[in-house]
Amino acid sequence: MSTPTKPHKLNIDLIDSFEKIPVKIFDSSDAGSLFVAHEIAALIKEKQAKNEKCVLGLATGSTPLRLYTHLVNLHKNEGLSFKNVITFNLDEYYPIERDALQSYWSYMHRHLFNQIDIFPENIHLPNGELSKEDAKKACEAYEQMIESAGGIDLQILGIGTNGHIGFNEPGSSIFSKTRLVSLDNSTRINNAYEFQNISEVPRMAITMGISTILKAKKILLMAWGLKAPIIAKSVEGAVTEQTPASILQQHNNCLFVIDESAAAELTRIKLPWLTGEIEWTAKMIKRAVVNMALKLNKPVLSLTTHDYNENGLSDLLVEKGDAYDINLQVYYMLRDSITGWPGGKPDTDIPGHPERSKPYPKTCLIFSPHPDDDIISMGGTFMRLHDQGHDVHVGYQTSGNIAVTDEFVTRFLDFAVGFENQFGIDNKKSEQILSEAKHFLASKKKNEIDTPEIRAIKGLIRRCEARATCRYVGVGDANAHFMNLPFYETGTIEKNPYTEKDIDITIELLQKLKPHQVYCAGDLADPHGTHKVCLDIVLES
Incomplete structure (x- = not known):
């Protein structure tokens, strides 16, 4: 009679088990941008080897700035050619003049097209100068041009704080195509940095639709900084048109490329104890308990054993003892981070003080x-x-x-001129500079x-x-x-x-x-x- 063998223990990594879209996290936006640049370069070279066109869908805004810098460097320093590349941009403000500094036509030429060897006839952007009637016809033509080019091989996306992709605001239909849209007020506020003030931000835009985006063969969405809440919602939440980026869960070749700040709300980062075994260091204990206290809106010292069990922290109780002792440990850690002596209290030895007392002064x-x-x-x-x-x-x-x-400058110029006149100061050079400045x-x-x-x-x-x-x-x-x-x-x-x-x-x-x-x-x-x-x-x- 044979001896039964022990069942094989599977070593399964569940760290990203809550994520419905693959996510790659980098330590900086520059590192993430370089990764995406190399992905684009590899695709361009692969298509060149087959003597095929490479169709790219491109995004604008602050997110892809470093990406375009890296692509330009690859062109100038490593000989990456864009002669087989056809581009279609996601969106454009409406109405806006092509040559306006804030237009995406200007943005793309300034940061990419003018610095690489792409053929001008292969560049496509929505036109923000047309009448509304003509713009609608141009949107239909834009869809046909994408289709005639064989579809988009790789689509680059950013994401808005409200979950928009392109300018597809919350509520945009999954079946939407390139069209004229009204911009959400939060989007206008977020983009106001590009303009002198919020009143100058266009209220409309032309954008590829969600349906158009989903037809791309591959999608890379980039996000940096404090986009963490919407990233978590898009990757781990339900698919809903109220969070347009969540619809990307339905694409079979989509990757989110984000930095550590944008990853902060993902379960594997924020609540790693829910994704598998972890080492309960003092720092991890503090993080888990503070997070629970904020979630329950309770003081740290009021947390109970029931709270720990109900919030996935029963393992912490098993390893570190009862809730009372853990609460005290975290309370003392919080207490020791607060001080009225940011430079350290001189000639005083305080265990746990956030800053050393010597040297003094600093x-x-x-x-x-x-x-x-x-x-x-x-x-x-x-x-x-x-x-x-x-x-x-x-x-x-x-x-x-x-x-x-400019008004503030004019006020100071008037003061400077008045000062010279008041005290009879004769400075020809400064007078010339002030005169030229006022004229400009x-x-x-x-x-x-x-x-x-x-x-x-x-x-x-x-x-x-x-x-x-x-x-x-x-x-x-x-x-x-x-x-x-x-x-x-x-x-x-x-x-x-x-x-x-x-x-x-x-x-x-x-x-x-x-x-x-x-x-x-x-x-x-x-x-x-x-x-x-x-x-x-x-x-x-």
């Missing part, structure tokens, strides 16, 4: 993306560091000149980029504001460092990707000051906004 460096982010983002901490005797410096990373209106502003056209002189004046205004802040806190002018990072100085709201020059300037300041503490102020919601770029530069440095 050299503290606050990186401020714009000339007002130091006081806006951490004004209380800024003042307390100075009041408690530390040597506080501020590195103003950009000039912030885009935030200064008086005749400035819509979407026209400011001259270097105007940008310098606007930067000077912001520099004066920054110095005023430092003086109010008590920090001297010598501790205000105006870095004027080159990536920012485009003269437009849209910025260049950062380069080694930006990093070198930052390294120089760090080496000069040798700070004991570094603070980075900013809002990271937009991964290609100034705040996120400035943080990336600091981390890289």
Whole structure:
């Protein structure tokens, strides 16, 4: 009689078991963009080897900026040719002039088409200059052109905070095709950074429909920064037209390419204890208990054994003891993260204090993306560091000149001219600069980029504001460092990707000051906004 064999234990990784669309997570938007660039390059080369056309569906906005930078680099440095590529863009504002700085026609030519060897006749974008009647006919023709090209081989997508893909807003039909649409107010607000103010953002757009997108042979959706809630909803939630990106669950070759920030709400990241066995470190315990307290809207010390069992944390009870002891452990960790001494309390040994007491005083460096982010983002901490005797410096990373209106410049020009007249100052050079600046502003056209002189004046205004802040806190002018990072100085709201020059300037300041503490102020919601770029530069440095 044979001895029964033990059943084979399957080693199944369930970490992504809640996800209905494959997701690839990268540590940065740049790494994710490079991955997508290589996917596109591989497809182009594969088609070239077969002597076939490669049809790409392209997106715009802040999300694919680094992607297009990498594609241009692949063309210039590695010889990637786009001569066999046909492109169809997802969308365009309506109405908008083709040459307007904010048009997607301008965007695509500025960031990609003008820098590669694609044939102009192979470039297709919706036309935002037509009448409504003609636009409807053009939408039908756009669908026919895609079909005549053999369909889209690879479609690149971004995603809106409301789940829109292209400009297919919540409620768009799964059967929708290229058409004229009305933009959701949240979309207009999110895109307002491209314009001078919200009133200038078009209320309509032309977009490929969801049906058109789903016909693509392969789809890569990219998302960076604080898109985590809508990513989780699209990937793990139900398929619904109220979340257009969730409909991509029905595509058989779709991949979401996201960074760690955009992945934050995925179950495998936010609630990893639900996807398999984990190591219960102090950090993981704190995360699990705080998350549960927020979900139940209860104080940490009020959480019960029942709460732990009902929220998937029974394993934690088995390993670490009863709820009371765990609650206390997390409470103490939270308590020890709070202090009125951000630079450390001198000559005092406090176990668990978030900052060491020595050395004292410390050299503290606050990186401020714009000339007002130091006081806006951490004004209380800024003042307390100075009041408690530390040597506080501020590195103003950009000039912030885009935030200064033309009207504000005119007011300062009038003051400067009046000042010279009032006190009889005869400075021919400054008089000429002021005269030319006033003349430019008086005749400035819509979407026209400011001259270097105007940008310098606007930067000077912001520099004066920054110095005023430092003086109010008590920090001297010598501790205000105006870095004027080159990536920012485009003269437009849209910025260049950062380069080694930006990093070198930052390294120089760090080496000069040798700070004991570094603070980075900013809002990271937009991964290609100034705040996120400035943080990336600091981390890289």
